[in-house]
Amino acid sequence: MTKFNQSEGVTSEYEIEEDDHHHTHRPLFRIKYRSNSIVSTNFSDTGSISEGLPTIKVLGTGGTIASKGATAHQTAGYEVDLTIEDLISTIPDLSTTCNLEYEQVLNVDSKEMGTPELLLLHSKIIEDLSKYDGFVITHGTDTMEETAFFLQLTVNTNKPIVLCGSMRPSTAISSDGPMNLYQAIVIAANRSSRARGVLVALNDRIGSGFHITKSNANSLDTFKSSNNGDLGHFVNNEIHYYFPPAKPLGITYFHLTAGSTLPEVPIIYAHQQLNNRLIQLAIDELEAEGLVFATMGAGSLSAKTNDFTGRLAHSRGIPIVYSKRSQDGMVPKASLPVQFEAEDGTKSPFLNNIAGGYLNPQKSRILLQLCLRDRMNIPQIKDCFKGVYGG
Template sequence: MKRGKVKALKVLLATGLAVSFFLPHLYLSPVSAAADSTATTSAIGVVKKLPKVEVIATGGTMAGKSTDETSFDTYRAGSLPIEDLVKSLPNKDQIAEVSTYQFGNSGSSAYSMEQLYDLSLKVDEALKTQDGVVVTSGTDTMEEIAYFLDLTVQSPKPVVVTGSMRPWTVIGTDAPANLYNAIKLAASGKTKYFGTVVMLNDEFHAAREVTKTNSYRTDTFVTPEIGALGYIDEKNIRVYRAPFRALKPASDWATPFNLNKISKKDIAKVEIAYSYQDAGPGAISGFVAAGAKGIVTAGTGAGGISKAMSEERAEAIKKGVIFVMTTRTGSGSNYSNGDGVIAGDNLNAAHARILLLLCLSYSKDFDTVKNWFTTIGYGQIELPSK
């Protein structure tokens, strides 16, 4: 090989761009992320531009104010403005030009689907001028908020959802570190085309798969069986795997769930029915009576439900209600399809509800909804045949 070609290959390897042979647009983003930003001067005097990152705040524990410095569990969530939290972060001007927007200041479970509709549109609006967005959220329903954004935000730029398990004002809080690292991750561009990711405890996870596993511990967010996408260790941001969306061509990247095409009143009502020993039919019949257009069942084992629930489900299907089967076990897959019933694959019940809700907001046709679950929801990588 000629010397010039060898030198060019070494440059590619040093920058990580050679990996783009396998992931077409995945590792180009760190280069393009700093396109429209303020400038900073490096140690050798070279002027480089900083990426622009907007932090959109919804409240939660991160913005919580504790009774005192050791009140780890006694605090008022959603009390501190995001502008003040960002201002207090040290060295942020070394990683990004950071702006803030106070969308709300409440616990995550206080938000309605209509408000999440507005939040998603705000994220897309911000990404027209920003290189990445960080959304701060309470952790109780963070996985649902993140998956809703994952399925509806149309821009492929980085969206990072973060929060904390301890309020900002206690000793040993994880809040400032999580916020700083979320900004760093968004600014790096390394999750461009990943969809929305969740970042806490120095780890980042795909919104589709991550779930909260403990009510108090700071390492509560876990991706069962599959594991995290990567880790942040000071200046090192390591990506060890990519979600299936990162492998899709840019022209086919966005989901069909463009919120500009529907109104808030179009958002479908979808509920979750939990099965257990000798579970009665009341949950399903009650949800149907209240106007549910879809119901996700969190079943035992591989997704089974009780005899009474099964009989009531059959009656609901006759009325046009669409069901998705998931397991309550915390991990594992479900493959049970049938008349009016769609397999949830390895989506947990909360994630499956978000997807079914969006599907039914755009179509009432069973086959269309099932196809969206198969192509968007299952998230499996299709390898070319030999």
């Protein structure tokens, strides 16, 4: 028995049963809230804990929401220090909303998220997809949009997958973590959230994980989809969607198997007088199978850079995606260079370039990685990017 202090100051008791038969290194806990206490229930892979309520799985990966600072006013320089069990204990009673299970998959700052971590999270969702009615993923905000986009492309389901996090650590004044987590769970448990794709829930807003991006490094109201808008809001414990259920247009689904890897695809940030040797180094030293440019404007690179890249791309047979460094807008096919100049001055068609459409560089990179993993050729990759008005 463990003591749990309720917000009203009442001390209650609860039990949590650990099931590590299949999860030796990541214990799985199943709990159920009742009134002002939490009581344990027996774990079962089949069936729900109580009829009529959905069963939601919360997957903890770390991030600011699981961080602690040295003072109540510290909002930078904190470290991940809390488990998903700690976070669950801070949210209100959900006994009339859902049955809840949670598991610590990772516990890292999202800047540490990479291919191995993405694949681990993906495999955990695929493994549990048939057992639960929805998923919530606690995640750092710095790379949340990349994880959400990756999951949208690799998990084909109508069940809600909701990512949440926080901009302030748990110890900060007015920490936003507990409310964001509570709202994400309620959203995942609501049938109206089905068939909407991967969702991101922060600061009372519900956004599409396919479209959303972090727009501000510091403020609570940071996640935006300025070209597409929010899908809905969470107000006074009510979910308000603005549109009927629909997944984003342009999704290409990729099937990942056990042991999958993703190829190396660097991003080059364009600027005045870009040194073309950076492009050479990225391809030669990193053995990159593709490249993404964060271009100036709507696909602009200098003529020297376009010529240099064209020669390199065609000699190596690698795709080059033209994305943009601006948050909004898009790179259309019309912005792509149609030819490049060879060393001898002759002109050749530039066939290996791809317009990133409205995808930012980090999302363009993920889509290109998945295309390359499936061994797509240049025309096939262009077809995938057509879905986001590129190609």
